[in-house]
Amino acid sequence: xxxxEQNSGxxxxxxxxxxxxxxxxxxxxxxxxxxxxxxxxxxPELIMSIYSNGDKEDxxxxxxxxxxxxxxxxLIRDSQPSDSATYLCAVSSNTGGFKTIFGxxxxxxxxx
Amino acid sequence: SQTIHQWxxxxxQPVGSPLSLECTVEGTSNPNLYWYRQAxxxxxxxxxxxxxxxxxxxxxxxxxxxxxxxxxxxxxxxxKLLLSDSGFYLCAWSIHYGNTEAFFxxxxxxxxx
Numbered sequence: 001x002x003x004x005e006q007n008s009g010x011x012x013x014x015x016x017x018x019x020x021x022x023x024x025x026x027x028x029x030x031x032x033x034x035x036x037x038x039x040x041x042x043x044p045e046l047i048m049s050i051y052s053n054g055d056k057e058d059x060x061x062x063x064x065x066x067x068x069x070x071x072x073x074x075l076i077r078d079s080q081p082s083d084s085a086t087y088l089c090a091v092s093s094n095t096g097g098f099k100t101i102f103g104x105x106x107x108x109x110x111x112x
Numbered sequence: 113s114q115t116i117h118q119w120x121x122x123x124x125q126p127v128g129s130p131l132s133l134e135c136t137v138e139g140t141s142n143p144n145l146y147w148y149r150q151a152x153x154x155x156x157x158x159x160x161x162x163x164x165x166x167x168x169x170x171x172x173x174x175x176x177x178x179x180x181x182x183x184x185x186x187x188x189x190x191x192k193l194l195l196s197d198s199g200f201y202l203c204a205w206s207i208h209y210g211n212t213e214a215f216f217x218x219x220x221x222x223x224x225x
Contacts, residue, residue, distance in 0.1 A: 044216050046214075
């Protein structure tokens with residue numbers, strides 16, 4: 001059973017702080033990694049994708065991947081109240097088809 | 113640009129009634145298509161995915177079925193709904209080759225009463 005694990009939270013950070021979201025996955029042959037943001041009652045929207053070890057930065061967001069540790073994280077700098085949402089980690093591999101498996105998500109609350 | 117349409121947005125159905133949810137994608141050819149379900153406060157559970165017309169892979173045994181009658185059309189069905197079928201149903205697409213990101217429709221909130 002391929003799994004993607006996230007701390008459910010809620011993670012509460014003050015406005016302007018760095019929010020750190022973590023995710024581990026069980027399938028060692030996973031090749032692609034994604035972070036989605038989901039506001040309550042809405043569908044997930046893609047924030048970041050990362051395919052190789054190291055860091056990838058996009059604006060206030062940085063994704064970090066460590067395949068040896070089967071670990072992927074998302075850092076949100078200068079957190080804003082509008083960042084309050086559930087963040088879903090997703091992992092994809094081509095074993096048994098191109099399937100993307102999602103974690104249960106971490107709820108983030110940014111306090112103004 | 114690519115867009116994905118999913119309808120209806122909300123649906124209330126009695127136990128034992130049939131279900132049909134439809135999803136269409138525009139602006140791309142031969143996409144991979146997916147149906148996910150999200151229970152309240154839970155993560156996304158992959159129900160079905162399709163890599164081509166008539167090709168459906170089922171991830172979870174249940175009373176739901178999926179069909180792909182056309183390249184960019186994906187349908188989720190049930191002959192008789194159960195209370196446990198309530199949830200937020202999401203259709204998604206990705207490009208056919210490679211492990212790329214999936215893009216979601218607006219979702220259908222189904223309540224079985």
